[in-house]
Amino acid sequence: MSSLYNFKKIEPVPTAADFIDIILSKTQRKTPTVIRKNYNIGRIRQFYMRKVKYTQDSFEEKFKNILDEFPKLDDVHPFYADLMNVLYDKDHYKLALGQINTARHLIDQVAKDYVRLLKFGDSLYRCKQLKRAALGRMATIMKRQKDSLAYLEQVRQHLSRLPSIDPNTRTLLICGYPNVGKSSFINKITRADVDVQPYAFTTKSLFVGHMDYKYMRWQVIDTPGILDHPLEERNTIEMQSITAMAHLRSAIMYFMDLSEQCGYSIEDQVKLFHNIKPLFANKPIVLVINKIDQVRPEDLPAEQRALIEEIMNQDNATVLTMSCYNEEGVMDVRNSACDKLLAARVEMKMSGNKINDVINKIHLATPTARDGIARLPNIPDGALSKTKYDPNDPNRPKLEKDLEVEAGGAGVYSVDVKKKYLLGDEDWKYDTIPELWEGHNVADFIDPEIEEKLEALEREEERLEKEGFYDNNEPIMDEEEEELRNTADAIRERKKLIVQAHRTARGSKTAIVPKKVLAKNATVDEMNDHLSKMGIDANAAVERTRASAVGRKRTRAEAIPDEAVKDADAAVRDEVVTREMSNLGFRNVKQKKEADKQKKLNQVQNNKMGKRGEADRNIQTKMPKHLFSGKTSMGSRDRR
Incomplete structure (x- = not known):
């Protein structure tokens, strides 16, 4: 599920010092850097005017990205606007963005003023000093934005860690006192992994999990625990829950712990429900009784049961019981809450003004009667039975399953796969070799006496074995095979002689002892x-x-x-x-010396190419002045 608000894409905000270094370095890299005294004065003015304008454009681009990417509280959903007000203080946030916008206008004005002065520069020195003054004033303006930039970077980091919540989708909102089992429930029904500990306020921010129900995606929000005290006394953690309940169209799931293991009595939990009840207006309410493995509602005294029944009767809340420990009733609670929210959303859409426009566009086509004949629905015999055909129907076709039962059942009956062959002659189906070639069955051209001849050969073999014809282990070779073997032996012997003669001509292969x-x-x-x-x-x-x-x-x-x-x-x-x-491939010593000389000459050029050349990376100014010069303290003024 994609959310409308994805704050993870906001680019990091650099510090004031990094901001200046980035812009001035970019100006130095992207604009011409060489100017001479003998240039025409118009060319000198254009040189420095271009630097000032480029610096102003770079600042403008950076500021515009910051102002566009950070959310505007007047444009975002009220839930996110109030949440950011709770977390970051709306006034402080707007003031920081306003400071950035003011700095952008000031830098634009500085650039316009100094470009106007540069048009009338009468020398290289005058133009250079005006350029330095313009860039210096821009840097001074940026240094004053140090606190605003640092604050916006902290806000960006925190925004990127916020969960992506879609305010308009199907949502289940879990609320209640701390340590009543809210995080355990969201871990059971969604893919979320919220930390669960046996102490209060383990959850300090909003957590979102997602699940599927009725082929639709649902988001479940786990809110931090809230206490029963006035609104102005609530801290930031509690205010996140209040903001979510106030602005999100969701089903409210108020959790209660009847065992009081959470540290709060049943009366306190009921009192908190009535305290925050105004936030539940026009929303389906589900009162979830958790930890029923410890205490069930029917085990409570009459006074405490009356408090729960009062919520159920007066506030139209659905009371459900479950236990996250043994997972009893967890899925029933989830399904009931989802069904109640779906019904509420449909009812809200039906009561709106847009439903009339939608209904007017829907047309249900009804066919008109063609004649006065009554055409009743006809259900074939056996169509309502579990099988395709009614087994008691005498006219139904015989199935392969029936043939299997008649032949003795599974393991005895063999399916006849040839009975449905479509051949020119039905007698061809069960031929021994049912293969056709050029319209003729191959089996028709096989010698009909082939089996008798095979049996005669087998009888002759048995007779020869009994007479001991095969007892002799000597290989039986005819004249042609014997001649072939003799020829092969002669060829191998001739090869050996050739190899020996070749080795003798080349000399010994052994190493020569000095x-x-x-x-x-x-x-x-x-x-x-x-x-x-x-x-x-x-x-x-x-x-x-x-x-x-x-x-x-x-x-x-x-x-x-x-x-x-x-x-x-x-x-x-x-x-x-x-x-x-000869072993090295030379005719004599003179030829070897000449080869060594040529090898050394060829290596000279390679050694030269191994040195630094004009294609190698070369940084002329390793310490640019605008990055390393400034107000000097005690010591040398040599910036290099």
Whole structure:
């Protein structure tokens, strides 16, 4: 159910300081910011006039939003007008909105005056000072609205927390003394979740729940408890209940606690009912006796029963009993209150002036008699029975249920789904394979001796099994299958040879051990064996190695390196380097060095692009003067 009044959409009201910052920042962002001394004086005047006008328009827009969104007490429903008067004080509320409206007119006047002066500015300095004076006076006017803006923000926050109450819809209003079971009742019949505690004044504001009854949506309002004292002595919590009872067209449900566990006697509760009875005028009244699990009306003394009967007789109130504890009679109370309210609303509409206009537009068409023949209503036989056909009627058609009973009942009878087939020949319905193709039944073209042939094959299989024909586990292959398998084996063998040859041509896939590691772990004998396998005489090199191990000084002749060993080392080194380059995808070392050089050159440009550029966000003025400069106290005047 959507309410006519939704105060949650009101925008927040900024403080006076935030208001000024928002407007001046917007002016700085949305208007030109660069002006030169050598500009034409007309251009300079237009520059500063535009700033003053834009600031005035921004203030005007903000003020207009505030004045339009906040509800006007003269335009809203009287219920909301009185409720806001109770909660926020009508005079204070109107005064705050009036202050905002006055500030809007003052700022408009300041802008007009200074724009008129700017038209006659004779220099850049004069125009700039006029602009500063205009914005300064606007800011001063805003600072004076500090209290009004703070008050309106508090009002907005409280308004957004108010429940959305539709004053014109079907409403049940629950009222009575504190702690008589009002919140427990609304929790039972609606989707609301109101706090329930065993002490008075747990409910301090209006709560709304919604329910469905007779395919219509109803709202149920739980009001705070009220006490029996004069109107001028009631506090804000009680006045919310009084306001709801006075202005909402609803069914009044007055709750009473006969057990007096609420802390108030039956006489006090009856007295309160008579005290607020003028608020119930022209509204259906339901007197709800709660907590009957403790005390029932028939258990009361005669004097107290007489008080309740007096309310029932004099005030035309309906007395209902229930207990929220064991939920006895809760739904009956709800339904009775809803029915009584519906009857009252219909009666009110019928007694109004608009009903005549509606009735005049309604026309009931009645057919005229065509002839003098009496056409009485005809009810077929069995139409009034529980089943479609009367079972005693001998002419009624036989149903599938009758066939089931005749065949033995459920679980024995099987429904014949083929009996209603519409085919060209009735004999086709129960064919073994009832499938048609090109107008012919497929079953008509099946070999009629197929079953005899199948039985002959099965007998032959049984004979072969008995003779042991299938006892041999060797696979039975014919010549074609055997040839196919041999060809596949030859292809697989050929593939293996190709893969091995390819791997041999590419070289070993194992990691190449560096020469330093080999030299550290290798022995002299291993080196001698390795060089011997390569066809190189390494005796001289072995002798020198062993001689140097015992510390003997070499002669000049021995110091001359063996050419064969040098050639062997160079050949091994070249082989290792060539293999490593081949694994990396290079032909030689020179090509690898050139690739490394090109890689470094390409990375230079990427490193440059990683630095700050003209497309990066750049805030030229990190501390705008209009936000950070003002009256200085002791200390530096450097605003930066």
